Amino acid sequence: MEMSNWQGAGAICLNAEGKVLLVRQGPPDEEKKWSVPSAGLEQGESMEQTCSRECLEVTGVEVEPVKEIGVRDGLYEDGAVSFKLHYFLVKQVGGKIVVAENDPWIAEVAWKTVEEMEKLDLAYPDEVEWVRRCLV
Numbered sequence: 001m002e003m004s005n006w007q008g009a010g011a012i013c014l015n016a017e018g019k020v021l022l023v024r025q026g027p028p029d030e031e032k033k034w035s036v037p038s039a040g041l042e043q044g045e046s047m048e049q050t051c052s053r054e055c056l057e058v059t060g061v062e063v064e065p066v067k068e069i070g071v072r073d074g075l076y077e078d079g080a081v082s083f084k085l086h087y088f089l090v091k092q093v094g095g096k097i098v099v100a101e102n103d104p105w106i107a108e109v110a111w112k113t114v115e116e117m118e119k120l121d122l123a124y125p126d127e128v129e130w131v132r133r134c135l136v
Contacts, residue, residue, distance in 0.1 A: 006083040009051035010038035010127075011090045012134050013063055019111035020131050021097075022120070023058050028104035033123035034112075036131070038085060051088045059109045060098030063090035069133055072126065089134045 013021040013036075026032040039054035041047065048065040055063045065088040073084045097109045112120070114135065117128055 004081045006040060006081055007047075008038055008040040008083070008085050009047045009054070010036045010085055010087045010130075011051045011055040011063055011065075012036055012069065012087055012131055013055065013061060013090045013092055014131075014134060015092065015111055017111075017113075018135060019113050020117060021055070021059055021061060021092075022110055022112050022117065023106060024108040024110075025058070025106045026123075031121075032107040034117070034120040035123040036087075036127055047086045048088065051086075051090060055090065056095065058100075058103075058106055060095050061092055062094035064093045065090050069130060072124075072130075087130050 011021070021037065022034050023037050024032045024034045037055045037058050039050055041050050045053070051065050052063055055061055067089050069087040069089055071084055071086050073082070075082050099106055099109050114128060114131055117131065
């Protein structure tokens, strides 16, 4: 079996109250889970561009990357796929929360405190720690 290498970027966007921008999403007709906005790298994009694009597409919030916080990597699909997700601290530079009515993947977009985030059904529970790093 050939190994695939997936790379993407995630946006950790904090507002003035210290709340983080989260998306409840998942495949159509499946349970939706919460996560920071993230997506795969598209041809010709930098990681920073991927981060900004995805945040705008799924949340309506326009962001600008401030700095890379770190990378989560690993394997899934029984080791057939490797992944690297680059997390960026971003700042909001425009837009407002909008949930696209015609996107069956996105169920909800909201600002949440870290305490609220800890109680949510998260796609990636370790994202709480990535967010905490940005609050220091």
